[in-house]
Amino acid sequence: MEGVIDGAFADPVMQSQSVFRALMDALANPGTMRKLPVPRAIGTSMIPELVSTLLTLSDHDTSIWLDEVLRSEPANVQFASFHTGAPMVAEPGRAAFAFVHSAEAMPPLDQFNPGTQDYPDRSTTIVLAVPSLSGGPALSLRGPGMKDEVHISPSGLPGDFVGQWEINRALFPRGVDLLLVADGHVMGLPRTTRIAEGQ
Amino acid sequence: MTALPQYNFAYLDEQTKRMIRRAILKAIAIPGYQVPFSSREMPMPYGWGTGGVQVTASIIGPDDVLKVIDQGADDTTNAVSIRAFFAKVAQVQTTTHTAEASIIQTRHRIPEKPLTEGQVLVYQVPIPEPLRFLEPRETETRKMHALEEYGLMHVKLYEDIARHGRIATTYAYPVKVEGRYVMDPSPTPKFDNPKMHMSPALQLFGAGREHRIYAVPPYTEVVSLDFEDHPFEIQHFAEPCALCGATEVYLDEVILDDRGGHMFVCSDTDNCEERRQAGHVGSLGTGREAAE
Numbered sequence: 174m175e176g177v178i179d180g181a182f183a184d185p186v187m188q189s190q191s192v193f194r195a196l197m198d199a200l201a202n203p204g205t206m207r208k209l210p211v212p213r214a215i216g217t218s219m220i221p222e223l224v225s226t227l228l229t230l231s232d233h234d235t236s237i238w239l240d241e242v243l244r245s246e247p248a249n250v251q252f253a254s255f256h257t258g259a260p261m262v263a264e265p266g267r268a269a270f271a272f273v274h275s276a277e278a279m280p281p282l283d284q285f286n287p288g289t290q291d292y293p294d295r296s297t298t299i300v301l302a303v304p305s306l307s308g309g310p311a312l313s314l315r316g317p318g319m320k321d322e323v324h325i326s327p328s329g330l331p332g333d334f335v336g337q338w339e340i341n342r343a344l345f346p347r348g349v350d351l352l353l354v355a356d357g358h359v360m361g362l363p364r365t366t367r368i369a370e371g372q
Numbered sequence: 373m374t375a376l377p378q379y380n381f382a383y384l385d386e387q388t389k390r391m392i393r394r395a396i397l398k399a400i401a402i403p404g405y406q407v408p409f410s411s412r413e414m415p416m417p418y419g420w421g422t423g424g425v426q427v428t429a430s431i432i433g434p435d436d437v438l439k440v441i442d443q444g445a446d447d448t449t450n451a452v453s454i455r456a457f458f459a460k461v462a463q464v465q466t467t468t469h470t471a472e473a474s475i476i477q478t479r480h481r482i483p484e485k486p487l488t489e490g491q492v493l494v495y496q497v498p499i500p501e502p503l504r505f506l507e508p509r510e511t512e513t514r515k516m517h518a519l520e521e522y523g524l525m526h527v528k529l530y531e532d533i534a535r536h537g538r539i540a541t542t543y544a545y546p547v548k549v550e551g552r553y554v555m556d557p558s559p560t561p562k563f564d565n566p567k568m569h570m571s572p573a574l575q576l577f578g579a580g581r582e583h584r585i586y587a588v589p590p591y592t593e594v595v596s597l598d599f600e601d602h603p604f605e606i607q608h609f610a611e612p613c614a615l616c617g618a619t620e621v622y623l624d625e626v627i628l629d630d631r632g633g634h635m636f637v638c639s640d641t642d643n644c645e646e647r648r649q650a651g652h653v654g655s656l657g658t659g660r661e662a663a664e
C-alpha cells in the first residue's frame with residue numbers, strides 16, 4: 174500500500190490553491206500554458222499532472238472516471254479512493270471528472286456527460302494527459318478568454334479531435350470542458366472555444 | 373465580525389473551497405450562466421457580500437494582493453472589514469491601488485482605471501437572477517435561460533420607454549454575455565457596463581444568500597440590452613469631479629449644507645486620490661492635503 178499513501182500533496186491547502194489557480198487561469202485563457210504544481214510521481218500510469226488535478230478537484234461529492242489503462246492498475250484506483258473518497262464510475266457519461274492517461278485510452282467526446290440544457294454545469298470535465306503541449310499539428314483557437322486568435326500545437330490528441338470538438342461546441346451551453354496536461358503544465362479548452370486546423 | 377480564534381487558510385475548509393472552485397471552473401466555461409453552489413455561513417452578515425467573500429476565499433493565495441471596494445471606496449466599514457479579514461485569515465497583502473491588486477473584490481462599482489490581464493474582479497451579488505422581478509419562480513427562470521427566452525426582459529425595458537421615454541433602469545442594467553445568457557451585472561451603475569465588455573480581467577460573481585456563482589472570462593462580449601431606436605447609453609454628469617476635475621468617470625453627489633449646496637465627487641476614491649497626487653485639481657479642491 175506504499176504507493177497509496179505517497180504521492181499526495183505535502184501541503185494540501187497551499188498546493189491545492191496553486192493548482193486550482195493554474196486550472197482557473199487555463200480555462201479563463203484557453204490555449205495558454207499554465208505551470209501546474211505537481212506532487213512526487215506515484216510510479217504508475219497516473220502521472221503527477223493527473224494526480225494533482227485529481228487531488229485538487231475531486232472528493233466524495235464528485236464521481237470520477239479513470240480510463241481503462243489507469244483502472245487496470247489497482248494502485249491508481251486505491252490512490253484515488255484513499256485520497257479523495259470520490260465514487261468511481263464505470264461509464265464516462267456519469268463522471269463529473271474523467272482522467273485519461275493518453276489519447277489511445279480516450280473515448281469519443283460524446284461518450285462523456287454534456288450536462289443538460291437546464292443545468293449545463295452538470296457535465297464532465299476531462300483531464301487528458303498528452304505527450305507534450307507543443308510539437309503537434311497546428312490548431313487555431315477563438316472564443317471567450319482570447320483577445321485574438323491563439324495558436325497551439327499539442328501533440329497526441331485523439332484522431333479527428335477537431336471534428337469531435339466542433340460537435341461538442343455546437344451543443345453549447347451543454348458540452349464537456351477539456352484540460353490537457355503534460356510536463357508540469359496545463360492548457361484549458363473550455364466548451365466555448367472554437368478550434369480550427371492550421372494556422 | 374466575530375472572533376476567529378482558530379481558522380483554516382482563507383477561513384473556508386478545504387471541502388467547501390473545492391466545491392466553490394468546481395463551480396468557478398464551470399462558470400468560466402459557461403459565461404453568464406449561474407452555477408448553483410452550497411453557500412456557507414461566513415463570519416459576517418449576508419448584506420456584507422458573503423458570496424463575494426466565499427469566491428475570494430476560494431481563489432486567494434499567499435502571492436495575491438487584495439483590494440476591496442464598496443461603492444467605489446476603499447475606506448467604508450464593509451471594505452475595511454473584508455480587507456482586514458483576508459489579511460488575517462490568508463495573510464495576504466492588501467492595497468487600495470487598483471493597478472497593484474491581483475484580486476479586487478467589489479460591491480457596486482468597477483474601478484475607473486482599466487483592469488489588466490491576470491487581474492480578477494470579484495463581485496458581491498445580492499440578486500443574481502436578472503429575470504427575478506419578471507418571474508419569481510426559480511424553475512421558470514431556469515427554463516427561460518435554458519430556452520433562451522428573453523422576450524419578457526425586452527418587454528420590461530420597452531415598458532420603461534413607453535412610460536419614461538427612455539430606459540429608466542440605471543443600476544443592475546441587464547447584459548447579454550457572448551450572445552447567449554442574459555446576466556445581472558450586480559447593482560453596479562450602468563455607467564460601468566461598457567467596462568465589462570472585452571475586459572482583460574476575469575470577472576467572477578458570487579451571490580451568497582442565493583447560492584449562485586457566475587463568470588465572465590477575459591475578452592468576452594458583454595452587451596447591454598437595448599433597442600435600435602433606444603440604444604443603450606451610460607449616465608453623463610454635467611460637471612467634473614469637484615476634487616480632481618475628472619470627467620468621464622462616475623460621480624457621487626455630496627450634499628454640502630442644508631441650503632442646497634452640493635458637489636459631485638469621484639465615486640472611485642483611489643482614482644480620485646491618484647489624480648490629485650498627479651496634480652489634477654477640481655473646482656473645490658486645493659490639492660491633496662486640503663482635500664482630506
Ligand SMILES: [Zn+2]
Nearest residue numbers: 613616638644
Ligand atoms: Zn475625483
